[in-house]
Amino acid sequence: MKRKLSLALWLVAVALLSLPVTARRAQNPLAAASFQQRGAKAVARSPVVREIDLEGLKKLLQRGGKQSRPLLVNFWATWCEPCREEFPDLVQINKDYKTKGLEFITISLDDASDIKTGVPQFLREMRSPMPAYLLNVSDPETAIKWVDAAWGGGLPATYLYDAHGQTIFKHTGRVKPEELRAALEKVTTKQ
Numbered sequence: 001m002k003r004k005l006s007l008a009l010w011l012v013a014v015a016l017l018s019l020p021v022t023a024r025r026a027q028n029p030l031a032a033a034s035f036q037q038r039g040a041k042a043v044a045r046s047p048v049v050r051e052i053d054l055e056g057l058k059k060l061l062q063r064g065g066k067q068s069r070p071l072l073v074n075f076w077a078t079w080c081e082p083c084r085e086e087f088p089d090l091v092q093i094n095k096d097y098k099t100k101g102l103e104f105i106t107i108s109l110d111d112a113s114d115i116k117t118g119v120p121q122f123l124r125e126m127r128s129p130m131p132a133y134l135l136n137v138s139d140p141e142t143a144i145k146w147v148d149a150a151w152g153g154g155l156p157a158t159y160l161y162d163a164h165g166q167t168i169f170k171h172t173g174r175v176k177p178e179e180l181r182a183a184l185e186k187v188t189t190k191q
Helices: 002-018 021-027 029-045 054-061 081-100 118-126 140-147 177-187
Strands: 049-052 071-076 103-108 132-135 157-161 167-172
Touching: 049 054, 049 118, 054 071, 054 103, 054 132, 054 140, 071 081, 081 103, 081 118, 081 177, 118 132, 157 177, 167 177
Parallel strands: 049 132, 071 103, 103 132
Antiparallel strands: 071 157, 157 167
């Protein structure tokens, strides 16, 4: 009798272990809910980087209309050391000013092949919540001149536009947070 019971328990254990993990979790509603929450958080932490061309860049930078807000744009790349150094400051600035009506986007100038690897990995490490884009153009000079005729393409480059699209602040190289904050105070409102 004991032998039959042991064999039966062993068969049940083998059957349970052969079930897919998700099926085993479904048997326990609390474990299933916890698993789903962890999965949702992992997806939320995975940054989405959208590829844009020159026309997409123009649309992103377009301001005007009733819904327009000030726009802060940071052009950067993973291979640019000053870009990497300033990014934590930019994440904090976004946190401090998004409730004051600021829209903040980042535009990577990395190679398009890095859109699924290096760029999102860096953004994940930085815990960046800002919308991220990767500019993919055949002629970078055209895009650079469209953004700012005086910009030589040096990185990082930070531009602040008011709600009407006027350039309020621009800086090439690692931005000084206190200078950027002073410019932001001029165009953001407390909400």
